[in-house]
Amino acid sequence: MKKNNNSKAFVIACLTIGAVVVLFSLIFKLYRWQHYLIAAGVSLLAGRIVYIMAQGLDTSKQAPAQTPIPKTGDAAVDTLVDKGQEMMAQIRHENDLIPDAELSSQMDQLEDVANRIFRTVAEKPDKAPQIRRFMDYYMPTTLKMLEGYRKMDERQVKGQEAQATRAQIREAMRTVLKAFDKQLNALYQDDMLDLSTDIDVMETMLRQDGLIDSGMKQQQATAQAQATAQAQQRM
Secondary structure (H helix, E strand, O other): OHHHHHHHHHHHHHHHHHHHHHHHHHHOOOOOHHHHHHHHHHHHHHHHHHHHHHHOOOOOOOOOOOOOOOOOOOHHHHHHHHHHHHHHHHHHHHHHHOOOHHHHHHHHHHHHHHHHHHHHHHHOHHHHHHHHHHHHHHHHHHHHHHHHHHHHHHOOOOOHHHHHHHHHHHHHHHHHHHHHHHHHHHHOHHHHHHHHHHHHHHHHHHHHOOOOOOHHHHHHHHHHHHHHHHHHHHO
16 A cells, blocks of 8 residues: 555656646746756755655555464364454454544554464464453454444534543553453463473572572572562553
């Protein structure tokens, strides 16, 4: 889409340059080479301005490109992931129809997180049960809210109550985005626990073999506490 828009802008700019040269020659007599130089400069400047303006004419929102999620071979999990992607496609469609930059940005982020959730489940099918509520309630409710927002805009519903509802939906979407992030993190809780356990076992063995000192354990605990504090601040 962007490439096509650039091509159109280039054609419009070329036509503008030609038109300005013709108009300039009609208004001013071109006797000397300096006159031709001025005409060329004015026409190129006009063409450049028109080219930049024409590039900005494409206001359509582009969905982020996503690599297809591979099949797992597990029919139930593949069906679950396919259903999730279908709902995300509907959410993306509603997003494209809503001229709200803030809401659009939130939905782009939500789509990115949702795609990572589905990809994680595709890579580790045993995690599929963890996203049941996510699939059965949170995503359909998100889609329902967007549909309601879009219909109010299409039908030009106004008034304080409508504005309050729109504001509620925008705030709810911020909450939903945080929930999607937490869902993604939850899928990795067991993995992080396993890694932490492996690290503890390895350090114990290294310490028993006299390959590290006891200070390393304290350094790790301090680093982990700092990471936890930073995560809580972001929440």
